[in-house]
Amino acid sequence: MAAPLVLVVLAAVTVRAALFRSSLAAFIAERVEVASPLNAWKRVVEGLALLDLGVSPYSGAVFHETPLIIYLFHFLIEYAELVFMITDVLTAVALYLAIQDFNKVVFKKQKLLIELDKYAPDVAELIQTPMEMHYIPLKVALFYLLNPYSVMSCVAKSTSAINNSVIAFFILATIKGSAFLSAVFLALATYQSLYPLTLFAPALLYLLQRQFIPIKLKSKSFWLYTLQYASLYLCSLVVIICLSFFLLNSWDFIPSVYGFILSVPDLTPNIGLFWYFFAEMFEHFSLFFVCVFQINVFFYTIPLAIKLKEHPVFFMFVQIAIISIFKSYPTVGDVALYMAFLPVWSHLYRFLRNIFILSCVLIFCSFLFPVLWHLWIYAGSANSNFYYAITLTFNIGQILLISDYFYAFLRREYYLTHGLHLTRQDGTEAMLVLK
Amino acid sequence: LREELLLSPLPTGDVAATFQFRTRWDADLQRGAVSHYRLFPKALGRLVAALGVRELHLALTQGFWRTRFWGQPPLQAPAGAELWVWFQPTVTDVDKAWKELSNILSGIFCASLNFIDSTNTIIPTASFKPLGLANGTDHHLLRYAVLPREVVCTENLTPWKKLLPCGSKAGLAVLLKAERLFHSSYHSQAVHIRPVCRDASCVAVSWELRQTLTVVFDVFSSGQGKKDWSLFRMFSRTLTDACPLASQSKVYVDISPKNKEKELLEVTPPPTSVHEAVVQGDKKTYAVYDLLSPSLFNTSRSLNVQLKWKRPQDSSEMPVPVLHAQRYVGGYGLQTGEICTLIYNTHPYRAFPVILLETVPWYLRLYVHTLTIITKGKENKPSYIHYQPAQDRRRPHLLEMLIQLPANSVTKITIQFERALLKWTEYPPDPNHGFYVGSSVLSALVPSVIAMKDVDVEQSPLFTSLFPSSDGSSYFVRLYTEPLLVNLPTPDFSMPYNVICLTCTVVAVCYGSFYNLLTRTFHVEEPSRGGLAKRLANVIRKLRGVPLL
Numbered sequence: 001m002a003a004p005l006v007l008v009v010l011a012a013v014t015v016r017a018a019l020f021r022s023s024l025a026a027f028i029a030e031r032v033e034v035a036s037p038l039n040a041w042k043r044v045v046e047g048l049a050l051l052d053l054g055v056s057p058y059s060g061a062v063f064h065e066t067p068l069i070i071y072l073f074h075f076l077i078e079y080a081e082l083v084f085m086i087t088d089v090l091t092a093v094a095l096y097l098a099i100q101d102f103n104k105v106v107f108k109k110q111k112l113l114i115e116l117d118k119y120a121p122d123v124a125e126l127i128q129t130p131m132e133m134h135y136i137p138l139k140v141a142l143f144y145l146l147n148p149y150s151v152m153s154c155v156a157k158s159t160s161a162i163n164n165s166v167i168a169f170f171i172l173a174t175i176k177g178s179a180f181l182s183a184v185f186l187a188l189a190t191y192q193s194l195y196p197l198t199l200f201a202p203a204l205l206y207l208l209q210r211q212f213i214p215i216k217l218k219s220k221s222f223w224l225y226t227l228q229y230a231s232l233y234l235c236s237l238v239v240i241i242c243l244s245f246f247l248l249n250s251w252d253f254i255p256s257v258y259g260f261i262l263s264v265p266d267l268t269p270n271i272g273l274f275w276y277f278f279a280e281m282f283e284h285f286s287l288f289f290v291c292v293f294q295i296n297v298f299f300y301t302i303p304l305a306i307k308l309k310e311h312p313v314f315f316m317f318v319q320i321a322i323i324s325i326f327k328s329y330p331t332v333g334d335v336a337l338y339m340a341f342l343p344v345w346s347h348l349y350r351f352l353r354n355i356f357i358l359s360c361v362l363i364f365c366s367f368l369f370p371v372l373w374h375l376w377i378y379a380g381s382a383n384s385n386f387y388y389a390i391t392l393t394f395n396i397g398q399i400l401l402i403s404d405y406f407y408a409f410l411r412r413e414y415y416l417t418h419g420l421h422l423t424r425q426d427g428t429e430a431m432l433v434l435k
Numbered sequence: 436l437r438e439e440l441l442l443s444p445l446p447t448g449d450v451a452a453t454f455q456f457r458t459r460w461d462a463d464l465q466r467g468a469v470s471h472y473r474l475f476p477k478a479l480g481r482l483v484a485a486l487g488v489r490e491l492h493l494a495l496t497q498g499f500w501r502t503r504f505w506g507q508p509p510l511q512a513p514a515g516a517e518l519w520v521w522f523q524p525t526v527t528d529v530d531k532a533w534k535e536l537s538n539i540l541s542g543i544f545c546a547s548l549n550f551i552d553s554t555n556t557i558i559p560t561a562s563f564k565p566l567g568l569a570n571g572t573d574h575h576l577l578r579y580a581v582l583p584r585e586v587v588c589t590e591n592l593t594p595w596k597k598l599l600p601c602g603s604k605a606g607l608a609v610l611l612k613a614e615r616l617f618h619s620s621y622h623s624q625a626v627h628i629r630p631v632c633r634d635a636s637c638v639a640v641s642w643e644l645r646q647t648l649t650v651v652f653d654v655f656s657s658g659q660g661k662k663d664w665s666l667f668r669m670f671s672r673t674l675t676d677a678c679p680l681a682s683q684s685k686v687y688v689d690i691s692p693k694n695k696e697k698e699l700l701e702v703t704p705p706p707t708s709v710h711e712a713v714v715q716g717d718k719k720t721y722a723v724y725d726l727l728s729p730s731l732f733n734t735s736r737s738l739n740v741q742l743k744w745k746r747p748q749d750s751s752e753m754p755v756p757v758l759h760a761q762r763y764v765g766g767y768g769l770q771t772g773e774i775c776t777l778i779y780n781t782h783p784y785r786a787f788p789v790i791l792l793e794t795v796p797w798y799l800r801l802y803v804h805t806l807t808i809i810t811k812g813k814e815n816k817p818s819y820i821h822y823q824p825a826q827d828r829r830r831p832h833l834l835e836m837l838i839q840l841p842a843n844s845v846t847k848i849t850i851q852f853e854r855a856l857l858k859w860t861e862y863p864p865d866p867n868h869g870f871y872v873g874s875s876v877l878s879a880l881v882p883s884v885i886a887m888k889d890v891d892v893e894q895s896p897l898f899t900s901l902f903p904s905s906d907g908s909s910y911f912v913r914l915y916t917e918p919l920l921v922n923l924p925t926p927d928f929s930m931p932y933n934v935i936c937l938t939c940t941v942v943a944v945c946y947g948s949f950y951n952l953l954t955r956t957f958h959v960e961e962p963s964r965g966g967l968a969k970r971l972a973n974v975i976r977k978l979r980g981v982p983l984l
Contacts, residue, residue: 030770030771032770042802045804046802046803046804048804049803049804050803050822050824053803053820053822055822055823055824059823059824059826060823060824060825060826061797061800061824061825061826061827062800062802062824265827265828266827266855267855267856267857267858268855268856269856273938273941273942275856276926276934276938277934277935277938278858279856279857279858279859279926279934280859280926280927280930280931280934280935281858281931281935282860282931283858283860293942296942296946300949303949303953304949304953306953307952307953322945325945326942326945376769376924377768377769377770377924378767378768378769378770380769383925383927384856384924384925384926384927385927385930388934392937392938392941395941396941396944399941399944399945399948400944400948403945403948403949403952406948406949406952407952410952410957411957414956414957422959433957433958433960435955435956435957435958
């Protein structure tokens with residue numbers, strides 16, 4: 001399996017290198033869908049220039065990256081293109097290894113449940129076979145590396161690629177079962193952009209499952225392990241934040257980074273829902289709606305944890321998707337991360353209801369984004385409503401895609417336990433509804 | 436009180452008239468309350484005492500002084516309103532005093548100076564040194580703000596005139612009639628308050644109030660295209676007497692010959708005296724009319740100074756000023772842009788440094804790593820840069836640089852910016868007009884060709900003594916560039932309700948789908964008899980021969 005992976009990596013690196021050298025690189029770097037105020041490369045360069053001038057990068061409103069990024073790029077600014085290509089490759093390799101391990105776990109669990117007779121007798125066609133699962137890790141790496149979203153993100157040198165890489169390593173560490181590494185990478189991901197905090201729950205559920213600790217609120221071992229993992233996570237977070245303090249000897253970065261993510265003062269258009277909403281908001285309600293929108297990202301965690309406690313990796317996928325859709329400054333780089341997971345659920349294809357329409361919506365919206373941006377900003381013949389409409393459609397497309405996969409997943413689980421050919425009491429063929 | 440009017444014909448055929456009214460008040464506002472105001476206006480005196488102001492400079496300007504064509508201005512001000520103030524070291528909360536001061540001045544001068552707040556106030560570090568006596572210069576006591584959108588009209592002139600000791604009833608101020616003054620290319624009125632030495636020994640400190648008004652009359656707007664000027668033609672009034680409270684009241688007319696030839700101008704009636712001085716690096720000759728001398732009003736009751744050109748103006752011999760600048764916005768679209776400043780040093784062999792102060796509002800996000808300074812095709816590194824980035828909705832960008840200008844060169848300074856999308860309530864009522872960026876300030880000590888003698892402030896004309904000159908080889912010049920008008924992308928102002936509804940709908944779609952999937956479980960559907968629609972459909976199906984539902 002190594003050879004095809006190497007081929008895929010080479011193809012991806014070639015595509016990125018070709019685009020770096022072309023005239024499209026400058027055009028892509030300026031696109032608001034790819035570069036947001038949080039992760040634009042222009043702002044990283046600006047922050048380093050301010051540091052050279054003797055002014056703290058956090059004294060203005062331009063630089064919102066964490067001090068560790070300053071550390072990293074202070075030495076690597078000459079090789080920035082190489083750094084981002086390597087980051088993408090590392091993300092893909094991490095996802096490849098993680099999904100490889102995950103497939104082994106899935107297969108083992110399936111075998112156990114078949115031997116325990118938990119499955120209905122006629123579900124043979126729903127069981128995943130090693131044959132069909134063989135190419136899934138390669139497809140995941142392919143989906144991530146050759147996804148136009150991640151290619152554009154890399155060419156624009158957006159630091160969301162670094163965030164994706166850290167999250168990919170976190171997933172790898174979790175699936176391999178190492179609580180310490182998983183906590184460290186999760187702390188790094190949370191430190192960079194606050195939202196991966198919600199991934200604590202699926203990681204905890206997976207590690208508990210792996211240690212065969214039952215998830216019961218009365219169980220002492222459950223609480224012990226949770227406390228262990230939580231303290232590992234919090235300690236690493238505190239250590240990283242203190243390290244950042246010593247870079248510039250000030251706590252200025254906290255309001256500049258986390259205050260900025262939470263209070264959304266910059267209304268630069270992007271593919272998310274926040275910017276136009278707060279541009280048209282009455283001042284009086286601004287604080288209320290900021291709180292509502294931020295809570296919206298975090299509050300799906302507990303209900304999803306309750307429903308999907310047997311399937312933590314799917315939970316992780318849904319959670320990453322929710323973060324990418326509802327975070328305050330989303331970019332297509334974040335979308336590329338959860339799209340990389342779609343091959344893992346390719347066995348759900350037969351239960352997806354609207355996949356054709358939704359993929360068309362997503363593709364068309366991706367093409368219309370730059371067109372309507374040009375019409376608004378450069379041609380002056382459209383106004384902001386056009387771009388906003390495409391934003392809405394794109395987000396609805398993403399939301400319906402995720403809920404479609406969720407529906408298909410739950411339906412397959414039902415069929416697995418109740419049998420594929422359902423009959424009603426009178427023997428006729430039955431329909432399945434959500435009630 | 437000393438009042439003075441300087442008439443200088445400009446190379447393009449226009450005439451600039453600069454009025455200066457200087458009141459010196461020998462009182463020490465620091466010690467104790469002063470209650471006897473004689474010529475110094477009480478409103479300003481109380482202001483200075485109460486708020487601990489050391490120096491105050493307020494200018495209200497309409498129009499732009501075209502340095503390239505009109506020459507170096509005696510005193511330039513940027514378009515709109517400009518206010519800069521040095522506070523006493525005893526003031527503890529400078530920002531609070533600044534806010535109070537701008538509000539009180541707004542009331543006194545009927546100008547909307549109350550719009551001066553932290554989003555357009557800056558603290559320059561090098562550009563605005565005190566012009567009066569100073570005891571140490573901690574630049575945290577200095578505040579500078581400019582309102583480029585401010586419009587100047589008769590409403591601002593009237594309170595300004597009221598501050599004069601004689602009002603507009605006697606002396607030179609009778610010429611200040613609003614309908615003529617605002618029918619001009621450039622109109623600038625200013626108030627300068629500063630502490631000065633009481634006499635040459637400088638033992639005691641007096642307060643000096645200078646009110647200056649500069650107006651440039653256009654050849655063409657005055658009609659008839661003839662280039663002969665007279666006081667009556669410019670102001671529709673003539674001078675009848677001096678202000679009784681004035682100790683000195685003079686009219687200076689610039690009759691300097693160009694290129695060492697005989698005069699181009701003929702002045703009638705004949706002046707009382709002729710004064711020669713070196714002003715701004717050039718030897719200039721002035722015809723002086725002393726309104727206090729009894730011989731002036733002997734022949735006629737009124738004084739109407741007339742200027743006639745002796746020979747036609749040759750536009751090719753327009754002298755170029757040593758230092759001039761222009762600024763413009765580059766780029767296209769509403770996402771990014773570029774501010775370009777061109778500074779010209781036309782001195783044939785001397786290079787000199789210039790301090791450039793740029794203040795840009797926060798919604799144009801400057802990227803200082805894109806700052807490039809190019810002189811004669813090569814990069815020019817400034818020897819001093821002070822950059823303070825903006826904070827959203829709190830303070831503007833401040834960029835101060837000391838740039839060395841080589842002789843006979845053009846320096847191009849460019850910096851890129853990004854345009855922000857503001858909240859819909861932050862746009863002015865006419866959002867597509869654009870947003871103004873205040874003029875940038877160039878301060879320089881320009882080397883002069885002719886050595887200048889150190890002159891006694893009391894004896895020399897007022898227009899030579901506004902800026903203190905440290906040595907005779909250079910003179911201080913402060914230039915302002917054009918204000919810029921920049922468009923920002925606008926949201927649709929008619930849509931707040933629609934936007935809130937649609938965005939909340941999208942969030943609700945997610946919430947609804949997830950709620951259904953999380954709280955409901957799959958069940959086998961029980962057969963139901965079917966509603967009316969189903970029965971109707973079955974009837975049609977039976978007719979078609981298709982299996983029933």
